[in-house]
Amino acid sequence: MNKKIIFIICLSLLKFIIHGQIELPNNSIDKARVNNWIIANILDFESEKADLITNNTSKYFESLDTSDFKVLNLSNHKNITFSLKQLLDEITYKSTFVIACNIESSSDHLRGLNLSNYEFNATIYINGKKIISNEETDNMYFDYQFKKGDNKVVIIANSFGAYNPFFNLSIIDKKYAQLKINIKKENGKPYSNGSFGIKSIKEVELEKLDKNGFVKIWVKPGTYRIGCVLEKKYTWTNEIKVSENQVKNINLQLSKKSKISGKVVTMDGSSPQGGVQVNIVNSENNKVFWSTSTNMLGEYTFFPPIGNWNINIATSHKLKYHFSNNKKTKIKILEKSGETKNIDFKIAKQTKGSWDHISIFDGMLSNTTRQSIISKNDNIFFGTFNGLSVYDGLNIKNYNYFNGLPNDIIRGIFEDSKGSLWIAYAKTGLVEWKDGVVINHFTKKEGLASNTIFCISEDLKGNILIGTMEGLSVYNGMQFKNYNFSDGMGNGGVVSIKVIGNNIWIGTGGGICIFNGKNFKTLDQRNFTGLTSQTSYINVIENDPLGNIWLGTNGGLLKFDGIKFKQYSNINGLPSNKINDILFDNNGLWLATDKGLVNMKNETFKTIISNDINGLKNIKTTSVSKSKDGVYFITSEVDGVYVYDPNSFISIEESEGLKSNENISDMKMDNEGYLWAGGLNGLYKIDNGIVIKHFDKKNSGLKSNGIGKINFSNDGSLWMIGFRNISKYSNGIIKDVTKEINLPSNAYIFDIDFDNEGTIWLASNKGLGMYKNDSLIIFNESDGLVRPSINSSVAIGKKGEIIYGTYASGFSVFDEGEFTNFDNSNGLANNLIWDISVDSKNNYWIALDGTGIQMYDGEKFKHYTMQDGLPSDETYSTFVDDFDNVWVGTWGGGVCFFNGEMWNSLDGRDGLLQNTIKSIYGINGDKLWFGGKNGITAYVPTHQSPNVYINEIETPSSTYNSIEKLKENKEKILKGTKTKFLLNSTSFNTKAEKLKFFVKITRKDFVKSFTINSNEFVFQPKKSGEYELEFQSVDRDMNYSKPMRIKLSVVGPWFTNPITAIPFWGGLLLLLSFSFYTFRKYINQRRYTSKLKEEAQIKDREARERLEEKNKEILDSINYAKRIQSAILPSNRAVKAYLKDSFVLYKPKDVIAGDFYWLEYHDNKTYFAAADCTGHGVPGAMISLVCNNALNRSVREYNLTDPGKILDNTKELVIEEFGQSEENVKDGMDIALCCIEGDKLKYAGAYNPLWLVRDKKLQKIGADRQPIGSFEYSKPFKSHEIKLKKGDSIYVFSDGFMDQFGGEKGKKYKSLKFQDFILSIQEENMRKQKELLNKEIEDWRGDLEQIDDICIMGVRI
Secondary structure: OHHHHHHHHHHHHHHHHHHOOOOOOEEEOOOOEOOEEEEEEEEOOOHHHHHHHHHOHHHHHHOOOHHHEEEEEOOOOOOOOEEHHHHOOOOOOOEEEEEEEEEEEOOOEEEEEEEEEEOEEEEEEEOOEEEEEOOOOOOOEEEEEEOOEEEEEEEEEEEOOOOOOEEEEEEOOOOOEEEEEEEEOOOOOEOOOOEEEEEOOOOEEEEEOOOOOEEEEEEOOEEEEEEOOOOOOOOOOOOEEEOOOOEEEEEEEOOOOOEEEEEEEEOOOOOEOOOEEEEEEEOOOOOEEEEEEOOOOOEEEEOOOOEEEEEEEEOOOOEEEOEEOOEEOOEEEOOOOOOEEEOOEEEOOOOOOEEEEEOHHHOOOOOOEEEEEEOOOOOEEEEEOOOEEEEOOOOEEEEOHHHOOOOOOEEEEEEOOOOOEEEEEOOOOEEEEEOOEEEEEEOHHHOOOOOOEEEEEEOOOOOEEEEEOOEEEEEOOOOEEEEOHHHOOOOOOEEEEEEEOOEEEEEEOOEEEEEOOOOEEEOOHHHHOOOOHHHHOEEEEEEOOOOOEEEEEOOEEEEEOOOOEEEEOOOEOOOOOOEEEEEEEOOEEEEEEOOEEEEEEOOEEEEEOOOOOOOOOOOOEEEEEEOOOOOEEEEEOOOOEEEEEOOOEEEEOHHHOOOOOOEEEEEEEOOOOOEEEEEOOEEEEEEOOEEEEEEOOOOOOOOOOOOOEEEEOOOOOEEEEOOOOEEEEEOOEEEEOHHHHOOOOOOOEEEEEEOOOOOEEEEEOOEEEEEEOOEEEEEOHHHOOOOOOOOOEEEEOOOOOEEEEOEOOOEEEEEOOEEEEEOOOOOOOOOEEEEEEEOOOOOEEEEEEOOEEEEEOOOOEEEEOHHHOOOOOEEEEEEEOOOOOEEEEEOOOOEEEEOOOOEEEEOOOOOOOOOOOOEEEEEOOOEEEEEEEOEEEEEOOOOOOOOEEEEEEEOOOOEEOOHHHHHHOOOOEEOOOOEEEEEEEOOOOOOHHHOEEEEEEEEOOEEEEEEEOOOEEEEOOOOOEEEEEEEEEEOOOOOEOOOEEEEEEEEOOHHHOHHHHHHHHHHHHHHHHHHHHOHHHHHHHHHHHHHHHHHHHHHHHHHHHHHHHHHHHHHHHHHHHHHHHHHHOOOHHHHHHHOOOEEEEEEOOOOOOOEEEEEEEEOOEEEEEEEEEOOOHHHHHHHHHHHHHHHHHHHHOOOOOOHHHHHHHHHHHHHHHHHOOOOOOOOEEEEEEEEEEOOEEEEEEEEOOEEEEEOOEEEEEOOEOOOEEOOOOOOOOOOEEEEOOOOOEEEEEOOHHHHOEEOOOOEEOOHHHHHHHHHHOOOOOHHHHHHHHHHHHHHHHOOOOOOOOEEEEEEEO
16 A cells, blocks of 8 residues: 555656646545645745645645655545644644645535644635635634536645644535524524534534524434523424435524423432433433433433423433332423423432542552553552552552653553563653563654554554554564554554454544554544544544444544444433543443543443542543452542442442331341341341332331341241241231230240241240240240340251350250250350351351350360451351351451351451441352441452462561562571561452461471461571472452462571581681690780780770760750750740640650741731651751741741742752752752631642541642752642631641551551541540640550651641
8 A cells, every 4th residue: 555655656756757747636526535635844934925826736836845745645545634743754833834635526516524623723725715714713614616627725724732733624425414503592683602512313513603693514314403502591492304415594592491400319318329320211202312410419400302201310220210100200391481390319329339549648659640450460550640650459669760760641551461561651752661670661763653652552463552643653572663644544643552353443533443464444434424523532442242342532432333333422421421441341331531430331321429438529530440359440630549349348228228227137038039137127128239128017017116036937938026026927918926926925035046847946035935836835944944034046956956045144955855055164155145156067156245256066165266366256146158157247346257267357447337247147158248237238259369479578688579589699598587578469359457368388297387467477497498488368258369389498507507517617626726736825925915905994994984075065965956946946835826726746756856847927827837857866957947947038038928939939048058068968848838817728838738627527638749959840839728617627747657667567657547547536626636646656656666757737727
């Protein structure tokens, strides 16, 4: 194809040489695009020559040097957009483009044309006459009456902006119809420059009127409605039908618009449901007219045309219509009625699961994150504004210009088949990177098409595919081969790449094409007919298992089935038409859009909104990735990374239909898969997490609402214990059977179970009840039972024995007519039993209040407590699943479970609704329910094995990041020394404190296995020899990783190894012999040296006395420096005078500090700050004096009031002060500076943020990422203004508190823990807060050294 283009160009030049005349390239009017042009780039163009050029175009080009223009004949390609930057050598502000061609028409007729352009101001001339110009309109959409034969088109244009101009000229299909639309206001005046929408079946396109309220547009034959979507008073027209070549005049006048609106809330009415798709449906033909999504308040609005309409919403399981009187609610809209109809829905909570958030406060380089990928070893890589952040589930490690990467925005990340990471940068090219090392950095100098990279992929041959602003670059490991728009690739700006089989799908800013390695095939623009131009910008390409190709564009979502496109846009329920990323999985299609994350399933959209954390609401999401354990990572443009686990923990509470203040006491599942739950407010029937039926004493045969236990009998009926009554549910009816059973009036029932023969066993305060053959027998102490008590329980053993447990007297086993009793005298840890369950081996698992859990195997007891891994010894409920995993609910400690080897636990931090678990039920080991106060948590454990790996190895002499590095360095591990291994696991659904590691040590016949609850393992071998260490990680769901085995050689001290010991001991013997020979000489010498030593001791004593005197002088100087520093700090009286309700926690590491706090009252404004200067001790204190003085001068001397400007000036003064030194001083200060005036607070910061607590919620106002001092990339400091409310609490601080090591594991306190503690003390006054903060950090630090100065200021408004 390229050879053919070159041949045509050469042929044109040959004509010029032979005939001395240039022929303009010809185009057919029947083609959708004008693809043949002659293009010249003229510097210092003389605009007065425009008429001459348009009339004598060929002659003008003949006057140019052949190097000044290019002839392009691209008629074999479709949908070409001409990129002048890809075509021409240099484009500047002086460039003017003269572009010309002929369009050949077979007859005289009217056609529509459209010039699409970017950074391109154009004027179009046809047959010598000016037709349209960007100086007159932005919309270069026009008509022209073509004459038969050649019609000369000339475009004269110049560029602006980034000087990257694009253009294409489209000819409207001759079958299209023309609409001439004239719209007037209600008063009859033109709707000047107004906007309106023209709606087809598939989509809506916005159009704009001219100053006279008029516009002409060309449309495909079909049916349309016109509506002023941005005007409050204009409804949709009736359907307008147009046929081929029809010209239709449409005169409209704004009229009152009717509105259908409503709200979607949870079933209890308490919480709005944002992101729910709502559809307005034509009740006559059941076709959806429009779809929308509810906003954050659960609200939606439609402005429908005249007609009859229904409203439905897309819930998680089905479409739900609004009903009135058991019929679909029909809404009739009359002409000019202007009515408002309110249609509200109540549904279960739509977005469920658990959430987390990762930001700069957790170690990210930036909150602006453009892309994420999950690598082959399950690390997550985030491409950010400031570099690369790598997250392994526990820690974040960052790489940027300090590590050799370019100082630039990362736009894309890709991992190739060899494990190398390829990083795309906005302006500085492409980097190949692996294990923290830059392997290659490619730019245009090395052959890249452009230094602006959008995307990266790899073909089946291992070639790296790079999408750039100026084309596609293919790198084969040796060199680049480049392609651009002239090869048939849209506009050549490659935004997205997807390799599907042998084909490479390429998305550009001008459409989609397919490349097979040799040729490009552009998908025919006619397949896009009816779609907006925004859908030609292809941000992302994905394929589904059915072979469909999905395109995320600037104009919505496109699905290509191989024949045609189907479009989804905001008319179908998308919150935004800009799709930035696509992910397929078993939960459907996930879309990262400019207004949040969207899940598409069964042709409906749901916007995913977290109500648990403040975020993911109408923010720009840039990518979405999913880990192997089912956790989604959603990156955003401004708010870091959101972590979403939609499946592991699902709550069932008021929003799903439970009554308020519910406390679930028991749960069971019937044969049809419905979950039944009993609680304080009656009985619930639950399907897919939603209450579908509620029974209480008002609507059923229940005698009381309180239900303690439920159980199914052998005939499938459900029995309920109501403390003093027993009920039975069968065939949809609840019946009280208390009298039938002949239950004594003074008996209280606590539990019920059924044996294989159908006998009913009851646990009561009177004893163990047996109901058989219509007769009730109650066994008590006289029969050999333990003393009955309240809160008793009953269970059936695998051998048919009956187990009766009490909360006072232990338990009894009734077998073959005899009782065997157990209490704290014969094996029980205590007599307070809450619950008993039995596993398949007939082991009894007994929940004891205060002493953990015991297992009784029929012969002996085995005891488990917190020391064995239980989160609490106050156990409450038990359940054994189908795989003999034991589940135990606790008081306040969540739920724990035992797999036969180790205990693990779940609690509110993982996603439980509550931490006191009163009841547990599960099926198949795949799903469990935990009941208690406020409702039920459904839990689905994952079954994906994680990976385990070593983060770091620390020996007494060095630190390594892998076992290979340790061996490469040939470091020997000595017997008795400590080698610390820092382990990690790719378990993203597991909190760091819940992660466990199984360790196995083998040496010859010695094997030792154990579990550690930390990622730190210390290896201290007592014997030398060959060792094998084996590590396995165990995640939250008790999934074990594959074992990782490493071999180590341990050697003894050098004097025990033969190689070094023989020379040593032989040499020592020789040395002793020689020593004996010289002994006598030594005695004589000693006498002489004794005298000299005595003289030296006298001199040494005199020197020590002089040194002690000097040390005293230095200590006096430091104490004096402390008095100076204390003098510059605000007094307590001053702080209380200007900040009445406040505190200052100030704890220097040394006598004097680098941290300081600052206060100034000036011109009715109160300024205060917490600052952290470089270092601590004397150096830090010296720098703090310089910085304190600079702050004072900025306010007092320079009269600055704005915090940002104060910091700018302070920075200049500090740099000026340090600039007097002959050395290059890099010291400086981090600071959070506030100014309060009335109810307004202004803040600016250098690295140090401001925290504001309002209504028990903490807001973080970020600081500029630069210090007060010398900095390479400095910029003006930004001021933030906040309107204060009474009760607001303000906190500014240095990093000393959060960086302090301590706790059980000796780790840093960290930001999130500090945030949680600040929120936990909000009920206290400021004085008490200071005391609590001081106690907290001292308790955390324990015996460890304080590592940095601590400074915290708190102010309450």
